[in-house]
Amino acid sequence: MIISPDESSPARVFSGVQPSGLPHIGNYLGAFRNYLAMQDGYEAIYCIVDYHALTSTHDAALIRQNAHEMALGLLALGLDPERATFFRQSDRPEHAELAYLLSSVVPVSWVERTPSFKEKRRTQPADINHALLTYPVLQTADICIYRARYVPVGKDQAAHLELAREIVRAWNSRYGELFVEPDAVFSDSPLIVGTDGVQKMSKSVGNTIDIFADEAVLRKQVMSMVTDTQRILRTDPGRPEVCNVCQLHRWFSPEDFEQVWEGERTARTGCVDTKRLLADRILAYFAEARERRRELEARPGRVEEILRAGAERLAPLATEMLGQVHDRMGLGPPRGVAQ
Numbered sequence: 001m002i003i004s005p006d007e008s009s010p011a012r013v014f015s016g017v018q019p020s021g022l023p024h025i026g027n028y029l030g031a032f033r034n035y036l037a038m039q040d041g042y043e044a045i046y047c048i049v050d051y052h053a054l055t056s057t058h059d060a061a062l063i064r065q066n067a068h069e070m071a072l073g074l075l076a077l078g079l080d081p082e083r084a085t086f087f088r089q090s091d092r093p094e095h096a097e098l099a100y101l102l103s104s105v106v107p108v109s110w111v112e113r114t115p116s117f118k119e120k121r122r123t124q125p126a127d128i129n130h131a132l133l134t135y136p137v138l139q140t141a142d143i144c145i146y147r148a149r150y151v152p153v154g155k156d157q158a159a160h161l162e163l164a165r166e167i168v169r170a171w172n173s174r175y176g177e178l179f180v181e182p183d184a185v186f187s188d189s190p191l192i193v194g195t196d197g198v199q200k201m202s203k204s205v206g207n208t209i210d211i212f213a214d215e216a217v218l219r220k221q222v223m224s225m226v227t228d229t230q231r232i233l234r235t236d237p238g239r240p241e242v243c244n245v246c247q248l249h250r251w252f253s254p255e256d257f258e259q260v261w262e263g264e265r266t267a268r269t270g271c272v273d274t275k276r277l278l279a280d281r282i283l284a285y286f287a288e289a290r291e292r293r294r295e296l297e298a299r300p301g302r303v304e305e306i307l308r309a310g311a312e313r314l315a316p317l318a319t320e321m322l323g324q325v326h327d328r329m330g331l332g333p334p335r336g337v338a339q
C-alpha cells in the first residue's frame with residue numbers, strides 16, 4: 001500500500017480504537033468489520049489511540065498492556081499490515097500538536113455539549129480532567145492530519161464525527177481550505193447492546209462479550225444475557241424483535257436466524273437454548289481469529305514491529321501536514337527560508 005505524502009486522497013480511511021484490552025463483539029460488528037472491508041480499495045490507516053486512554057486511565061502499565069492486547073486482537077481479526085497502515089497514536093506525537101492548534105478555533109461551548117463529555121461527568125465525577133473536555137479535538141486531529149475522508153465507526157461516535165466536521169469548517173474558513181470534512185461510515189449493525197439488554201456494549205459498563213475470552217468465560221458472558229423481559233415462563237412466546245440474544249443471532253447465525261426466531265415466537269425453544277446456540281455460533285464465527293491470536297501471542301515482538309513500521313510510514317505525511325498548518329497559522333519562519 002502506498003501512502004502519498006503530498007496529496008489528499010479522496011479514498012483515504014482512518015479510524016481509531018482505544019486501548020481497552022480485549023475487543024468485544026460491539027467493536028467488531030459496529031466498526032472493525034468495516035475496518036477490514038475497507039482495507040481493499042482504500043488507503044486505510046488504523047490506530048490504537050493511547051493518548052485518548054489517558055482521559056480515563058492513569059495506570060501506565062495497564063495502558064501499555066491494553067494497547068498491546070487490542071493490537072493483537074485486531075491483527076488476529078484480519079487487519080493486514082500489508083494492506084493497511086496500523087500504528088499507535090503516541091508514536092506519532094504530531095497528533096497532539098495538531099489537536100492543540102485546532103483547539104484555537106473551537107469554542108469551549110462546542111466541546112462542553114458533547115454527549116460523551118456529559119456522560120463522563122456522570123460516570124467519573126471525581127476525574128473531570130481537561131483532556132476529557134478536548135477529547136473530540138484530538139479525535140479530529142487524528143483524522144485530519146492524514147486528510148482522511150472516510151471514518152468507519154459505531155453509532156456512538158456520530159456526535160464526535162459531526163463535531164470534527166464543524167471544526168474542519170471553522171479552521172478552513174479562518175485559514176483557507178486545507179482539511180477534508182470527514183464522513184462517518186456505519187455498518188448495518190451500528191449500535192450493539194450489551195449483555196444487560198439495555199446499555200451500549202462497553203468495557204466501562206462491564207456488559208461485553210469478549211471475542212478472545214477463554215471459552216468458559218465467553219459462554220458465561222453469553223449465558224448472562226438479559227432476554228425478552230416479558231417472557232417469564234418457558235411456555236410464554238418470546239419476542240425476537242426486542243430480544244438482544246435473537247438480535248445477535250442475525251449476525252452470527254445468518255443462515256438460519258429466522259428459524260431461531262420462530263422457535264422463540266412459538267416457545268418451541270427456551271431462552272437458555274437460544275443463548276447456548278448463540279455462544280456456539282460466536283465461538284465458531286471467531287474460531288480462526290482465536291487460533292491466529294494464539295499464534296501471534298507467541299511472537300510478542302511481531303506486534304511491536306508492525307506498530308513501529310506503521311508509525312514510521314506515516315511520518316512524511318504528518319510532517320508535511322503540520323508544516324502546512326504552521327505556515328497558514330503564522331508559526332515559525334516563512335516556508336522555504338532556511339533556519
Ligand code: TYM
Pocket residue numbers: 014015016017018019020026027028029030031032049052138139140142143151152153154155156157160189190191192193200201202
Ligand atoms: P472505542 O475505542 O470506544 O471503540 C472503537 C470502535 O468500536 C465502536 N463500538 C461500537 N459499535 C457498535 N456498538 C457498540 N456497542 C460499540 N462499542 C464500540 C466505536 O464506535 C468505535 O468505532 N473515540 C473513539 C476512538 C477514536 C477515533 C478517532 C475513532 C479516537 N480517535 C478517530 C475514529 C477516528 C472511541 O473511543 O472508540
